[in-house]
Amino acid sequence: RLDFMLLFAALIGALSGWLGASFSGIFSDMPAGAIIVIVAASIFLISMFFGTARGVVPRLRDQAHLKRRVGRQHLLRAAYELAERQSEPVKNVAVSRQAMLAHRSWSPREFRKILERAKDEDHIEASSADTIHLSESGFGEAARVTRNHRLWELYLIRHADIAPSHVDRDADMVEHILGAELVRKLEAELGDEGTLPRSPHAV
Structure with a gap:
């Protein structure tokens, strides 16, 4: 070197x-x-x-990509958790825009941008002035994102001694970089393969 x-x-x-x-x-x-x-x-x-490794422009680009991914995953998880409240077992149902805004700390402008990107990525099938309905692929991705988030929450509760009432924020900081290999390790550690755990806190 x-x-x-x-x-x-x-x-x-x-x-x-x-x-x-x-x-x-x-x-x-x-x-x-x-x-x-x-x-x-x-x-x-x-x-x-x-510079490809530490250049200012590539870093700004990567940060923008991460911000978009975080926004998309938060949108999908919020839609999934709201759908959980409406049906058991959870089904792909339309959820309220106002409930989505209340569920996350988005501004209306930021929420519109995230919705537009989700539509461009075919995660949203239909959207009206009041409701949002995920596409089948969007619903599947929402289930995956929610599952990864809850696996990480359970891991933090069991092994980092974080209270269930505080674990959501800590899991939020890590879940967006969970790769497939790390998810498999979490599954093996928690003895949970294929299922979607219940949230350890109120959603």
Whole structure:
């Protein structure tokens, strides 16, 4: 890793020097030293903003993707939990927009944006001024998201000694990055495979 960085730094320095000398030779009123500094600074700024690992732009893009995923998962879980209140066993029924807003701390503007993205992703089948109805794929995804959330809640209650009344917030901070492998480990740890656990707190 260090060898690569040293080699790469040497190449950048050589490129900056070559470009600086070339421009200075072509344009006699341009001092080579200043051009070398400008070229090196430009390369630094490009790498800082567009570097694939830690660049500013990729990080902002990843944060935006995560924010959209979190919003979508919160929407689906809220719809599923509201549907649970209406039927047992839970069915894919229309849920109230006002109940959704009360269930989460969204502003009306933020809620509209999340709904629009969910429609674009075919998670919502129908939407009126008062209700929202998930598509079949959306309902399946909502069940998966809700299950992962509750598995994590149960794990935190059993192994981190977090009170059921506080576990929802803590699970919210982690559930969006749960991969399939971690979910399998949670299932094995909790002895719960395939079923959707009941919420350990009021929803």
